[in-house]
Amino acid sequence: MGETGGVLTRFKNPEYTGENRCLPCTIVNGLIAAVVSVAVGAALSTSSSVTTGTAIGGGVFLVSVAAIYFRGYLVPGTPELTKRYFPPWLLSLFGKGPAAGTTYDSDLDPEVALQEVGALEPCPEGDDLCLTETFRADWNDEIDRIKAEDVSRERLLDLLDIDEGTVEFEEFGDAFQASVNERVVGKWESEAAFLADLGAANVLADRYRNWEQLPVYEQSQLLNGIRLFIDTCPECGGIPEFGTDTVESCCSTHQVAAVSCTDCDARLFESQPI
Template sequence: MSVARRTVERIRQPEYTGENRCLPCTATNLVIAAVVFAGVALVSVPVAIAVAALSVASIWLRGYLVPGTPELTKRYFPEWLLAKFDKQPTPDPTPLGEFNPEQALLEAGVVEPCADVDDLCLTEVFETTWRERMAALEDDANLRDGLAAQLDVDPETVTFESFGEAYVVRDGETNIGQWESRAAMLADLAAAKELPEWVTGWEALTPHHRSRLLGGLRVFIETCPTCGGAVTADTEIVESCCRSTTVVGVDCTECGDRLLEVPYDEAAA
């Protein structure tokens, strides 16, 4: 590796560049660089050009020009503006009364009031059949066949890839699905095969409503589909490029697979 290349790599801050780049930070610093350039140009155009080149290089390699910009944007930029730049998907709000996954699962006999706590639990029959379906999908070949049947693709072209906090399914070079983990995918695919036998009018539900039912079911999992350990739920702070968000995470304690992550609603809690 050349000296120049090593120097660039030492200066580069991957936590604030590439896919992690904070766009509000970049925009703010470019504006600052433009103001500085205009001021210096009144004295010396050549010097202003050099300042502009160094400023742009700093923003490109480090993500910002002014130290502390990422934290400043999180603290002082309005939430609605940060949300527009945030790369994390945010669930579309559904008007109250339009669709209630919990009520739908209760009416279908999938869940019922728990015997010992004031909450809902999976019915024994549904939990047994759901877990049997998950177990049958643990083998990669069966999983490919199941996904191919659900998504109408060729099982021979289906591949899996895990990176960061995402588990991605591809059909050739095309992404056809993404989950929090393999465990979450197993749970959804097995539930998608079982729920039509329980939920009246399943075929008439929109993809959005089906997705909410599948995600809602993952809350009730007590044993991890992949490692067999216990499942716990807790709140945590998730850092994105632009802001900090409180979420509720449902995780497998033994292997760390995340089954579900949803924004924390303090009022609802």
Template sequence: MALHSQYQNSQYTGANRCAKCTVFNLVATVLAAGLIATANLLVGAFVFVIGLASIYFRGYLIPGTPTLTKRYLPLNVLRWFGHEPTATDGRGPSIESVLLEAGVLHEGAQDLYIDPDFQQAWRTRVQERRGAADDQLLGQIGGLEAEQLDQANVESSEDGVAAAVSDVQIARWDSRGVFLADVAAAQELEQRYGSWETLSFDERTAVLGGLRLWLEWCPYCDGRVTLGQETVETCCDTIEVVVGACEDCNRRLFELRASGAQLAA
């Protein structure tokens, strides 16, 4: 365990690992090992093993890969490498249209605002679920088949909450508080939005992610949530994010790409 912690780079592994960057590096490893193996099979196998170990512990194969990726990859490739999902990938209703049709948001003179009744119902549902097991809460979001739920696993850590099906990550939340907020909002949207059952799991989590911008109270302590903007480094790019944090308990609740804040603009 000590050896594992000593060599692992948490910035690019674990919950912070980029799946698409990992695939990119695996392909590079296979190609390099295959090319070397044509001349020396043993050396090629050695390079393959070392490459896999590097990707597992460090998150990438070549030192400086994240910096090189940000500097030299074309913009359209960087967009493909991004982590943040679009509303419904252009195939379904937008986040805004879902929330407006559900009566969760309303159009004001200059801005959208959240329905007070929904806000209170949302808060009550969160309070009712604080002591529930995470594995049970995942199913309340919906959009997953019974077989998928049987194979699902939810892990909580200091880095947030990660949900996986058959060891493949399907969603990640920056904190357990936001996970609770999403689950509670999903239950309330099921009652208010007639087409909620037609949305996939990914579409639901995208809608729930957009709704976080209207989270005014902390899911942990009921304190006041404030929004701020920061510049953060990812493995592939430098991005602007909106950060939600609690004024009372100082917990950092969530990050959203700044472009997602257009809903509240």
């Protein structure tokens, strides 16, 4: 049995099966398989016998299901078709669209709040905002200390006042997210982004009045807001650069605004352009 399973596994396409399986593709191909099987069975029932038509139609369906299971799709090119023709709102129902996620109502304005605690200030030239020198120094010191102590992810959860036992981490390549009771409370594009947030959380906990009383999603808003302004990569010390990138999943392709360090290819911030 084990040997048979190993042989069958070799026929699997890992790009579109297992954790990478595209649910919309599977559903669409499953419907196609059902329609084709019924059509074949009906046609043969008319020209031959009902028993023969039903048997062959059922056989077509089983072969089709096997193809979907092992290859991820029945009709060649289905993943590309879902990217091109499925609207974002439909993909988001399956957690595949760029708009997938949980949205919270909040009156918090991160830029205003971060200026009030001395983390941001108007740039000397231009209308943009920049890190204050004191916050930059404190932030970098915290990141250096965290790296030296090899602090784990659980430390950030402590600062966000989240019970470790209720947290579930999901990995997506270099990126990962934390969920509490199936509600996403934090997303990090890389370990470098996580280090940036952990250092910023330590500094903001000292500067922001009643930090501990803030809802987790508002704390996350502030951490995401300040990370956009980071000017030194926590992982390799390189200079982050702002640009746009195309993010591609099994079912969708969309543009994002991104802050990345080209020295070590660490993604520090990612957001859909408005």
